[in-house]
Amino acid sequence: MIDVKTLTIQEANQMLANNEITCVELTQACIDAIESNESEINAFVTTTFDLALEKASKIDQEIAEGHEVTGVYGIPYSLKDAYVTKGIKTTAGSKILENYVPAYDAAVYKKLDEAGAILLGKTNMDSFGHGSSTENSHFGVTCNPLDTSRVPGGSSGGSGAAVAYGGGLFSIGEDTGGSNRAPASFCGLVGVKPTYGLVSRYGSIAYASSYDTVGPITKTIQDATIVMDVIAGKDDYDATSIESDNDYEKFINKEDSKSKRYKIGVPEEFFQEGIDPEVKKVIEDAIEKYRELGHEIIDINLPYTKYAVAAYYVIGLSETSSNLNRLDGIRYGLDVETDNWEEKITQVRTEGFTPETKRRILIGTYTLSAGFADQYYNKAQKVRELLKDQFQNAFEQVDIILTPTMPVLPPVIGEHDDDPLKMWLMDAYTCSINPVGIPAISLPAGSIGDLSVGMQLIGPMESEKELFNLGMQFQS
Amino acid sequence: MSERKYEMVIGLEVHIQQNTKSKMFCRCSTEYFGKEPNTHTCPTCLGLPGALPYPNQKAIDNIIALGLALDCSINQFSKFDRKSYMYPDLSKGFQTSQHELPFCFDGKLEIFDKKGLRKSIRINRAHQEEDTGKSVHKDDKTFLDFNKSGMPLIEIVTEPDINSTQEVSAFAKCLKKTVEYLGVSDANMEKGQMRFEVNMSLRPFGEEALPDYKVEVKNIGSISVLEKVVESEYTRQSQILDRNEVPVQETRGLVNMTGLTQSQRVKENSADYRYFPEPDIPVIITSDEKLKSIQESIPELPYQKLDRYTQLGLNLEISTTLVDDEIKFQAFDINSRDCDPKKLANLIVGKYTQVYSEFGLSKEFEVSELASLVSLQTEGKLNSDAVDIVVENLVRSGGKAEDIAQENNLIMSDNTDELKSIIEKVISENNKAVEDFKSGKNPNAVGFLIGQVMKEGKGRFDATKVRETITQSL
Numbered sequence: 007m008i009d010v011k012t013l014t015i016q017e018a019n020q021m022l023a024n025n026e027i028t029c030v031e032l033t034q035a036c037i038d039a040i041e042s043n044e045s046e047i048n049a050f051v052t053t054t055f056d057l058a059l060e061k062a063s064k065i066d067q068e069i070a071e072g073h074e075v076t077g078v079y080g081i082p083y084s085l086k087d088a089y090v091t092k093g094i095k096t097t098a099g100s101k102i103l104e105n106y107v108p109a110y111d112a113a114v115y116k117k118l119d120e121a122g123a124i125l126l127g128k129t130n131m132d133s134f135g136h137g138s139s140t141e142n143s144h145f146g147v148t149c150n151p152l153d154t155s156r157v158p159g160g161s162s163g164g165s166g167a168a169v170a171y172g173g174g175l176f177s178i179g180e181d182t183g184g185s186n187r188a189p190a191s192f193c194g195l196v197g198v199k200p201t202y203g204l205v206s207r208y209g210s211i212a213y214a215s216s217y218d219t220v221g222p223i224t225k226t227i228q229d230a231t232i233v234m235d236v237i238a239g240k241d242d243y244d245a246t247s248i249e250s251d252n253d254y255e256k257f258i259n260k261e262d263s264k265s266k267r268y269k270i271g272v273p274e275e276f277f278q279e280g281i282d283p284e285v286k287k288v289i290e291d292a293i294e295k296y297r298e299l300g301h302e303i304i305d306i307n308l309p310y311t312k313y314a315v316a317a318y319y320v321i322g323l324s325e326t327s328s329n330l331n332r333l334d335g336i337r338y339g340l341d342v343e344t345d346n347w348e349e350k351i352t353q354v355r356t357e358g359f360t361p362e363t364k365r366r367i368l369i370g371t372y373t374l375s376a377g378f379a380d381q382y383y384n385k386a387q388k389v390r391e392l393l394k395d396q397f398q399n400a401f402e403q404v405d406i407i408l409t410p411t412m413p414v415l416p417p418v419i420g421e422h423d424d425d426p427l428k429m430w431l432m433d434a435y436t437c438s439i440n441p442v443g444i445p446a447i448s449l450p451a452g453s454i455g456d457l458s459v460g461m462q463l464i465g466p467m468e469s470e471k472e473l474f475n476l477g478m479q480f481q482s
Numbered sequence: 483m484s485e486r487k488y489e490m491v492i493g494l495e496v497h498i499q500q501n502t503k504s505k506m507f508c509r510c511s512t513e514y515f516g517k518e519p520n521t522h523t524c525p526t527c528l529g530l531p532g533a534l535p536y537p538n539q540k541a542i543d544n545i546i547a548l549g550l551a552l553d554c555s556i557n558q559f560s561k562f563d564r565k566s567y568m569y570p571d572l573s574k575g576f577q578t579s580q581h582e583l584p585f586c587f588d589g590k591l592e593i594f595d596k597k598g599l600r601k602s603i604r605i606n607r608a609h610q611e612e613d614t615g616k617s618v619h620k621d622d623k624t625f626l627d628f629n630k631s632g633m634p635l636i637e638i639v640t641e642p643d644i645n646s647t648q649e650v651s652a653f654a655k656c657l658k659k660t661v662e663y664l665g666v667s668d669a670n671m672e673k674g675q676m677r678f679e680v681n682m683s684l685r686p687f688g689e690e691a692l693p694d695y696k697v698e699v700k701n702i703g704s705i706s707v708l709e710k711v712v713e714s715e716y717t718r719q720s721q722i723l724d725r726n727e728v729p730v731q732e733t734r735g736l737v738n739m740t741g742l743t744q745s746q747r748v749k750e751n752s753a754d755y756r757y758f759p760e761p762d763i764p765v766i767i768t769s770d771e772k773l774k775s776i777q778e779s780i781p782e783l784p785y786q787k788l789d790r791y792t793q794l795g796l797n798l799e800i801s802t803t804l805v806d807d808e809i810k811f812q813a814f815d816i817n818s819r820d821c822d823p824k825k826l827a828n829l830i831v832g833k834y835t836q837v838y839s840e841f842g843l844s845k846e847f848e849v850s851e852l853a854s855l856v857s858l859q860t861e862g863k864l865n866s867d868a869v870d871i872v873v874e875n876l877v878r879s880g881g882k883a884e885d886i887a888q889e890n891n892l893i894m895s896d897n898t899d900e901l902k903s904i905i906e907k908v909i910s911e912n913n914k915a916v917e918d919f920k921s922g923k924n925p926n927a928v929g930f931l932i933g934q935v936m937k938e939g940k941g942r943f944d945a946t947k948v949r950e951t952i953t954q955s956l
Contacts, residue, residue: 089532
């Protein structure tokens with residue numbers, strides 16, 4: 007019996023290589039986990055079990071013929087339903103794309119597929135990434151496997167929940183303002199928000215183009231590096247993508263890395279009002295552990311943090327209002343019978359978007375409108391520059407910044423239904439990172455009862471290796 | 483043209499489709515003309531979810547070249563912006579364009595024509611954008627074709643410096659010529675590669691200020707229609723002004739190819755396109771070195787050529803004819819230093835054009851032979867009939883001008899003995915004419931005899947010398 011709930015990629019690699027399990031058995035174990043959990047959790051929008059088993063048996067054959075087992079080869083995983091997959095329904099959690107079958111593959115899916123990873127299905131999400139709880143999906147809420155009365159975080163909540171219960175050994179989420187880190191924090195996992203552009207966004211249905219990042223949700227730091235080694239790097243179909251040397255796993259396992267000590271900055275502003283005292287305590291204990299390991303803890307200030315949420319939303323919603331323009335029901339997606347194109351667009355969008363998406367489109371349209379753009383969009387861009395400066399200054403003092411990932415424990419489902427703003431504020435610690443472009447990861451810092459508390463490690467541009475290394479030291 | 487009461491005040495917006503191999507933001511081929519609808523498309527130009535733009539550097543180099551040719555300042559730090567509006571053939575719900583930092587701004591185009599017009603029209607800006615798809619209306623239905631979607635498009639906006647139909651026409655022609663010289667567009671109007679929008683108003687002559695209204699006419703696909711639109715708008719607007727009324731500020735569309743327009747949309751205030759920087763494309767930085775290398779690639783421009791030709795003494799008519807046509811000006815430019823430019827120009831616009839238009843240029847033809855040919859003519863070795871024969875031979879089957887002249891025995895001769903023997907032959911064969919001349923019955927008979935000698939000698943003898951020699955012989 008394979009316990010896919012705790013099995014890591016690293017362990018599965020060894021078992022496959024040593025012929026302790028076959029890829030089909032591993033895949034079937036994940037499928038079993040999905041089948042037994044889904045009625046309660048609802049992490050998947052679409053499953054692709056037939057394709058998965060077919061590929062798994064092909065991989066078993068290749069292993070028998072001596073194919074090297076490394077990286078994600080033979081590893082079952084899931085993809086957030088924001089990534090287009092040729093021939094496989096892709097909804098972005100929305101009604102407007104409820105039956106949309108893409109004609110091409112997202113770059114990240116292509117890379118993983120070519121590296122031998124096995125797709126189990128597409129995971130639930132807040133429609134178009136609009137949410138932090140996975141409650142805003144056309145396909146129903148996803149529940150937190152650690153406590154099913156609570157949300158798993160979002161918007162990549164399906165990805166987090168799936169990995170937490172063993173529906174695949176990792177998932178590819180998409181992080182625009184904390185969408186990988188929040189589910190990682192709430193589900194006891196590792197979530198990566200890479201440097202902007204490090205992983206190609208081609209084929210990722212955009213929320214906010216200048217924030218969107220593609221990254222894994224895994225059980226361990228080690229696993230996260232294995233996935234990053236496959237998916238990072240420049241892509242000729244994403245003009246914003248950047249080069250990467252893809253030796254994350256190698257780096258964190260070097261002796262030099264293990265003994266490396268860092269200056270860790272702890273920003274005062276992230277421990278003030280709004281934080282749950284229990285969460286605060288867990289994070290302080292984690293900081294203490296780092297101090298004991300010999301790292302230097304330095305108190306710092308990030309004074310513009312209080313403007314970050316506002317700036318984040320103004321720019322993000324401006325961009326999303328524009329990105330979603332293409333969903334007009336004319337070439338694909340939800341269709342209605344009318345004899346007038348303007349009416350068609352209106353009806354399709356009225357029916358096809360969730361209330362949260364409509365709220366965000368309306369705000370974003372307003373903040374870009376003539377006469378208001380200066381007050382909102384352009385001003386937020388100025389704040390964005392200040393946020394960049396602020397982090398740049400901080401990284402002259404310290405190597406890495408440590409904060410809680412989420413200020414609170416996962417809310418009970420429905421808790422914020424009447425107060426969307428409160429939900430937005432839940433992102434305060436994660437969403438200031440995306441406008442800056444720098445990388446951040448969330449890893450489990452400790453737990454409170456059944457619930458997990460995540461800590462966030464933030465570094466300068468392209469400092470993933472150091473973040474993984476520091477995280478790895480905590481997990482070792 | 484009759485005396486006019488009002489002066490036209492015209493600004494143009496011109497869209498020019500570039501001739502790059504691939505589209506502006508994807509790798510689709512641009513060779514879609516006449517092909518099946520929606521066969522030249524991909525996720526990016528179809529605006530599928532998740533697809534991203536990747537800017538075409540060649541198109542960017544092209545617009546910068548055009549900007550430099552239009553004497554524009556170049557934004558070396560530039561970016562793309564999204565222009566949002568919804569329309570069925572606009573696949574993304576926004577057009578990727580440039581708003582704040584166009585690649586080119588503050589330039590001018592030197593315009594001219596055969597009638598001697600010469601004026602400088604200020605260019606406000608030239609920016610890079612992409613074309614939309616095409617809506618095809620048939621049998622009460624609308625079909626969408628996205629082959630054109632994402633085609634690289636340059637938009638050029640002039641200042642309202644154009645004041646007559648003649649100037650509109652000259653501007654359009656000179657701009658077309660400029661992009662053709664640079665090779666950035668084929669500017670083929672039939673294929674919709676160059677389209678115009680007119681912003682026009684009228685004011686009494688002598689008035690400096692801009693009128694407080696303007697009328698926009700969109701989607702004009704040829705220069706002749708452009709001229710007609712301007713004329714018909716003059717008539718329409720002047721009639722309104724004559725009644726002491728002000729024409730409505732509005733957008734008008736073409737009724738048909740006669741240039742008549744009808745109201746489409748009354749512009750109360752400008753549409754809100756909610757421009758913001760395209761987040762999917764990083765800023766475009768053009769280095770000093772890059773700019774220099776583009777500058778160096780720019781050929782002599784139409785007005786510069788015209789000036790050079792007129793300075794060489796060619797008249798305006800011939801100069802503009804040369805400037806208008808690449809085959810002609812190339813033939814001229816290659817040879818003009820090696821022979822008499824005026825004779826060369828006459829040869830090129832005359833017999834040379836006639837022959838290549840009828841037969842095409844042979845692969846064997848060496849254009850530099852035209853200089854040799856003109857030199858033979860200037861040296862008096864060939865008469866004009868012989869030049870025509872040689873040029874026809876050259877163009878149709880190549881070879882050396884001098885060889886052709888020799889082979890066909892066309893070189894002017896000063897061989898007196900040969901001339902004398904021909905004269906003797908003619909005298910012996912034309913007894914009657916000789917008698918008539920000698921007897922004084924018909925003094926003009928000598929002309930006939932000279933003609934016979936010229937004919938017998940294939941025109942290779944100098945006419946004066948023939949006359950002298952024949953008179954002696956008689």
